[in-house]
Amino acid sequence: MNVLAQADVSSEGRLITVVLFTVMIAVTLLITVWASRRVNSASDFHSGGRGFSGIQNGFAIGSDYMSAASFLGIAGTIALFGYDGFLYSIGFLVAWLVALLLVAELLRNSGRYTMADVLSYRMRQRPVRTAASVSTLTVSIFYLLAQMVGAGALIALLLGIQPGETYLGMSADTAKIAGIVVVGILMIVYVTFGGMTGTTWVQIIKAGMLMGGAALLTIMVLAVYNFNFAALMNDAAEASGVGAAFLEPGQVYGREVAGDAWQTMVNKLDLISLGLALVLGTAGLPHILIRFYTVPDAKTARKSVNWGIGLIGTFYLMTLVLGFGAAAMVGRDAITAQNAAGNTAAPQLAEEVGAHFGGDLLAAVMLALIAAVAFAAILSTVAGLTIASSSSLAHDFYNNVLRRGQASERDEIRVAKMAAFGVGTIAIVLAVFAQNLNVAFLVALAFAIAASANLPTILLSLFWKRFNTTGALAGIYGGLLAAVGLVFFSPVVSGKTDADGNSLSLFPAGVDFAWFPLENPALASVPIGLLCAVVGTLASRETDPARFAELQVRALTGAGAEGAANH
Amino acid sequence: MTTQPTTTEAGEPPEPDLKARSVVMHTDPRFLELRARLLRFVVPATIAFLCWYLLYVVMSAFARDVMSTQLVGPLNLALLFGLLQFVSTFGIAVAYARYANRRLDPLADDLRTELENGEAR
Numbered sequence: 001m002n003v004l005a006q007a008d009v010s011s012e013g014r015l016i017t018v019v020l021f022t023v024m025i026a027v028t029l030l031i032t033v034w035a036s037r038r039v040n041s042a043s044d045f046h047s048g049g050r051g052f053s054g055i056q057n058g059f060a061i062g063s064d065y066m067s068a069a070s071f072l073g074i075a076g077t078i079a080l081f082g083y084d085g086f087l088y089s090i091g092f093l094v095a096w097l098v099a100l101l102l103v104a105e106l107l108r109n110s111g112r113y114t115m116a117d118v119l120s121y122r123m124r125q126r127p128v129r130t131a132a133s134v135s136t137l138t139v140s141i142f143y144l145l146a147q148m149v150g151a152g153a154l155i156a157l158l159l160g161i162q163p164g165e166t167y168l169g170m171s172a173d174t175a176k177i178a179g180i181v182v183v184g185i186l187m188i189v190y191v192t193f194g195g196m197t198g199t200t201w202v203q204i205i206k207a208g209m210l211m212g213g214a215a216l217l218t219i220m221v222l223a224v225y226n227f228n229f230a231a232l233m234n235d236a237a238e239a240s241g242v243g244a245a246f247l248e249p250g251q252v253y254g255r256e257v258a259g260d261a262w263q264t265m266v267n268k269l270d271l272i273s274l275g276l277a278l279v280l281g282t283a284g285l286p287h288i289l290i291r292f293y294t295v296p297d298a299k300t301a302r303k304s305v306n307w308g309i310g311l312i313g314t315f316y317l318m319t320l321v322l323g324f325g326a327a328a329m330v331g332r333d334a335i336t337a338q339n340a341a342g343n344t345a346a347p348q349l350a351e352e353v354g355a356h357f358g359g360d361l362l363a364a365v366m367l368a369l370i371a372a373v374a375f376a377a378i379l380s381t382v383a384g385l386t387i388a389s390s391s392s393l394a395h396d397f398y399n400n401v402l403r404r405g406q407a408s409e410r411d412e413i414r415v416a417k418m419a420a421f422g423v424g425t426i427a428i429v430l431a432v433f434a435q436n437l438n439v440a441f442l443v444a445l446a447f448a449i450a451a452s453a454n455l456p457t458i459l460l461s462l463f464w465k466r467f468n469t470t471g472a473l474a475g476i477y478g479g480l481l482a483a484v485g486l487v488f489f490s491p492v493v494s495g496k497t498d499a500d501g502n503s504l505s506l507f508p509a510g511v512d513f514a515w516f517p518l519e520n521p522a523l524a525s526v527p528i529g530l531l532c533a534v535v536g537t538l539a540s541r542e543t544d545p546a547r548f549a550e551l552q553v554r555a556l557t558g559a560g561a562e563g564a565a566n567h
Numbered sequence: 568m569t570t571q572p573t574t575t576e577a578g579e580p581p582e583p584d585l586k587a588r589s590v591v592m593h594t595d596p597r598f599l600e601l602r603a604r605l606l607r608f609v610v611p612a613t614i615a616f617l618c619w620y621l622l623y624v625v626m627s628a629f630a631r632d633v634m635s636t637q638l639v640g641p642l643n644l645a646l647l648f649g650l651l652q653f654v655s656t657f658g659i660a661v662a663y664a665r666y667a668n669r670r671l672d673p674l675a676d677d678l679r680t681e682l683e684n685g686e687a688r
Contacts, residue, residue, distance in 0.1 A: 087624075093653065100663060244635070254627065279620055550589040553593050556605065557601070559679045
């Protein structure tokens with residue numbers, strides 16, 4: 001069945017892809033223009049006026065979360081390695097229960113625009129807001145960098161540009177850079193002009209496209225197998241070359257190394273560490289947290305998280321079908337010939353099922369459709385990260401730290417727009433320089449920081465009466481430094497080589513200063529962050545029981561919470 | 568008494584009265600009941616799903632023999648366990664929404680109205 005290698009993407013197919021990309025860009029820019037007229041207050045810019053419904057925000061939550069990297073990456077991992085891709089996706093889903101039960105509603109009631117609003121509520125404002133802003137920017141920029149480097153490569157792949165060939169005057173390498181720059185400029189435009197209102201609508205549309213595209217493809221794959229999922233699984237296992245092991249854990253995560261009990265143990269602990277980072281990190285990601293402010297009240301925040309859980313869970317179940325479908329119908333060799341990490345598995349599958357049902361034309365249409373979905377996914381996730389960074393810089397650092405809360409709304413919006421422009425520009429430049437580095441680890445690192453620095457301090461703020469400024473600072477900086485430091489001294493940064501001596505780390509082969517064995521730091525950095533927060537708290541005598549009482553009453557009842565803006 | 572239950576203008580902190588009333592409310596038996604109801608659901612549910620998820624991950628790492636047990640056709644225990652994580656996540660989410668609608672929202676609404684309107688008890 002593997003007749004269609006992507007190398008012969010027909011020029012008509014590519015034209016359809018380019019047209020769809022252009023339509024996507026045009027539609028999102030129209031939304032941005034429309035939204036820009038509605039962004040008048042700081043609340044509009046940072047929180048979209050807090051007027052979104054539960055369903056709308058649920059779609060936007062799903063959109064922020066289901067990046068192109070997770071759509072193409074998880075489908076690809078399942079296609080190449082089977083079960084472990086599925087195992088990976090489950091951590092991302094279960095994590096939403098932490099957000100639902102412990103964070104979403106309480107944060108919605110007690111904060112206004114940023115994570116720092118809650119953290120600093122009962123503390124000394126300036127140091128805590130600075131710390132929260134540092135953490136927000138670190139997490140968001142790491143995540144953004146990983147997304148943008150991935151975006152460049154993905155756009156070259158989606159346009160089907162092979163090394164050595166050119167399209168529209170671009171080689172694969174220039175297409176990569178052009179991809180990064182175009183994505184970067186678009187995200188700056190969305191955020192600067194549309195604020196949270198425009199960004200949220202872009203995200204809602206993307207989530208609709210992603211769910212629709214994935215559902216269509218899933219149904220087509222299942223239809224090829226007469227809706228017999230067992231037959232699909234058997235075919236996938238057989239085509240994988242590893243047989244039944246394809247349907248079991250252990251192909252990627254926690255890999256057993258024959259004759260090396262130490263490395264085997266390290267790999268297995270690494271899997272558990274990754275699971276911990278995913279499950280505890282989600283509810284500490286700043287771009288996710290600020291989504292809870294876009295709805296009118298806590299009850300709607302809860303509804304939106306439940307919509308998000310439904311969409312994200314359904315999506316990962318569909319990804320399982322897509323991954324198995326790509327393994328069975330496209331085949332491992334055809335996938336790795338395109339992209340060693342399997343990122344093209346889903347588009348290749350779309351082409352294959354299209355050809356199955358409607359020949360070359362449908363193959364080209366399906367490929368272009370899935371490529372456009374992936375493109376939309378890239379655009380909306382990076383926009384969410386940019387607005388999280390710019391809101392924190394403007395609201396926390398500029399207004400509350402530098403201006404001690406005295407800045408006017410106009411000033412705050414102006415600074416937020418400048419910040420979006422600055423963060424976006426820095427991200428473009430860094431991504432262009434990092435485009436050939438292996439930066440995929442930055443996503444796991446962002447989750448680990450969120451789990452170690454943000455989530456513990458948010459929960460202690462809401463529930464531990466004794467918690468204070470010193471504790472919050474120690475918790476944020478301690479968790480942040482532990483996560484970043486341990487990764488710096490881990491094999492992802494230096495010292496890891498393949499059998500031929502080529503570097504698998506960030507640094508080239510020969511450089512080796514790694515002493516921390518795990519690639520995912522959460523197993524150590526979450527306890528360290530928590531411990532820092534507790535020790536820091538006990539080391540200081542500061543307490544403010546009245547402010548704690550006020551915060552807790554506000555968080556649980558919603559009294560005094562910011563309502564929706566009236567438009 | 569004002570009839571302004573909604574929030575203050577963006578940019579202004581909640582009025583001082585509300586702060587004072589909130590501090591008093593913190594030891595009100597009705598508030599303590601609200602907090603207890605929240606924690607009564609949230610704490611056991613969180614412990615349960617975290618343990619359930621960690622069990623799944625730990626078994627995926629260390630109990631591969633068990634996980635590879637074939638059940639029906641190509642379905643093995645590892646896949647079933649993974650699918651059950653979806654079921655438990657959806658289940659807890661729905662159960663919490665129902666619980667919150669029934670046991671948390673009415674009480675929280677009462678207390679909020681009272682706090683914002685400044686009614687004396």
